[in-house]
Amino acid sequence: MKALLFIETDGEKALGGSIELINAAKALDAEGTALVVGNKAIADTIAAFGIPVIFTDTATDCDTLTELLSETVKEENPDIVLLANTTLAKDVAPRIAGRMNLGCVSDVIGMSKADDKVIYTRPAYGGTILEHIEVEGTAVVTVRNGSFPKPEATSNADVTEKKIEIPADAIKAKIINTVKEISESVNLEEAEVIVSGGRGMGSAENFKLVEELARVLGGVVGATRPAIEDGWISRAHQVGQSGKIVAPKLYIACGISGATQHTSGMTGSNYIVAINKDEEAPIFEVANVAIVGNVNEILPIMIEEMKKAKAE
Incomplete structure (x- = not known):
C-alpha cells in the first residue's frame, strides 16, 4: 500500500x-x-x-x-x-x-x-x-x-x-491582502494538558480556579461556549464544534455538563477527568474519572495537592 x-x-x-x-x-x-x-x-x-x-x-x-x-x-x-x-x-x-x-x-x-x-x-x-x-x-x-x-x-x-x-x-482566486485579527495566542491543538471550565463554574471569579489549575499543571485553559459568552475568558479558548478540536494527554472538565457541541471537540483526549455536581451529567459518559461534587470546592483542593506533588 x-x-x-x-x-x-x-x-x-x-x-x-x-x-x-x-x-x-x-x-x-x-x-x-x-x-x-x-x-x-x-x-x-x-x-x-x-x-x-x-x-x-x-x-x-x-x-x-x-x-x-x-x-x-x-x-x-x-x-x-x-x-x-x-x-x-x-x-x-x-x-x-x-x-x-x-x-x-x-x-x-x-x-x-x-x-x-x-x-x-x-x-x-x-x-x-x-x-x-x-x-x-x-x-x-x-x-x-x-x-x-x-x-x-x-x-x-x-x-x-x-x-x-x-x-x-x-488559479481562480488570488489572495491580495490578509488582515490578521489581533488576539490572544492560544495553542489548544498541541497542548498536552487542558483544563476547561463551563457554565457550572458560576462566575468569572470562580473561573480563575480553572486558570490556576492549568497554570499549576503547565497546561492550557479551555472553555465552553457559555463561559465565553458570559465574558469569563476570550473566544480563543473555546473547545467544541464551533471552537477548537483538541486531543491532549489529559483533559480536565470543570463544571461542564457534556453537551455534544463541546464533547465532540475533546473526546479524542487520552485521559478525561470530569467534575460536576450532577451525577447524571452526560460528561461522565466520556470521562475516565468522574468526580461528583461542587467544582468550586474541589478545585482548590486539587490545586493544593498538585502544588504539593510538584514540590516533592
Missing part, C-alpha cells in the same frame, strides 16, 4: 497534525511519501523522520495546492492520500476527490486494515456515534489532530525537489 502525505505548514514549521500523518501511514503498514510545499528547511525536517519527501517551491493558496496535489496523485498513484483535518484541508480534499473521482473521508480518528481493506473511523451526529467507512479505490482522507502520536526522528530519507508548473487558468 502506498500513501501520499500532505505536510501542511505555517511557512515556518510543519503543523503538528500533519506530522502525525507519518504514524497514521505506519499504522496501515503503508509505504509513505510526504509532499512539502514552500520551505526547504521543513522538507529536511520531515525527511529526518525516515520518510521520503517531495519538495516543491510554490504558492500555498487553495487553488494552487489543489492543482499541485492532483498532479502529484497522478504521478505517485497512491492508495491513500492523507491530510491533517485543517481549515485548508477541508477545502482542498473534496476538490481533489471530486476532480479525480476518488473517495473522500473527513475528520478520521482511526484507521485499521481488515481483509486487505482499510476501515476509516470518524465521529458522526455531533460525536454521539462512531461510523466505520470503507472506500473502493483510492481515498482522500483528512485526519483529526491528536488521533495518532507524533513520530520520533530516525534516519534521514531523501528529499526530491520537483518543479511543477501550475497553469495560470487553474
Whole structure:
C-alpha cells in the first residue's frame, strides 16, 4: 500500500497534525511519501523522520495546492492520500476527490486494515456515534489532530525537489491582502494538558480556579461556549464544534455538563477527568474519572495537592 502525505505548514514549521500523518501511514503498514510545499528547511525536517519527501517551491493558496496535489496523485498513484483535518484541508480534499473521482473521508480518528481493506473511523451526529467507512479505490482522507502520536526522528530519507508548473487558468482566486485579527495566542491543538471550565463554574471569579489549575499543571485553559459568552475568558479558548478540536494527554472538565457541541471537540483526549455536581451529567459518559461534587470546592483542593506533588 502506498500513501501520499500532505505536510501542511505555517511557512515556518510543519503543523503538528500533519506530522502525525507519518504514524497514521505506519499504522496501515503503508509505504509513505510526504509532499512539502514552500520551505526547504521543513522538507529536511520531515525527511529526518525516515520518510521520503517531495519538495516543491510554490504558492500555498487553495487553488494552487489543489492543482499541485492532483498532479502529484497522478504521478505517485497512491492508495491513500492523507491530510491533517485543517481549515485548508477541508477545502482542498473534496476538490481533489471530486476532480479525480476518488473517495473522500473527513475528520478520521482511526484507521485499521481488515481483509486487505482499510476501515476509516470518524465521529458522526455531533460525536454521539462512531461510523466505520470503507472506500473502493483510492481515498482522500483528512485526519483529526491528536488521533495518532507524533513520530520520533530516525534516519534521514531523501528529499526530491520537483518543479511543477501550475497553469495560470487553474488559479481562480488570488489572495491580495490578509488582515490578521489581533488576539490572544492560544495553542489548544498541541497542548498536552487542558483544563476547561463551563457554565457550572458560576462566575468569572470562580473561573480563575480553572486558570490556576492549568497554570499549576503547565497546561492550557479551555472553555465552553457559555463561559465565553458570559465574558469569563476570550473566544480563543473555546473547545467544541464551533471552537477548537483538541486531543491532549489529559483533559480536565470543570463544571461542564457534556453537551455534544463541546464533547465532540475533546473526546479524542487520552485521559478525561470530569467534575460536576450532577451525577447524571452526560460528561461522565466520556470521562475516565468522574468526580461528583461542587467544582468550586474541589478545585482548590486539587490545586493544593498538585502544588504539593510538584514540590516533592
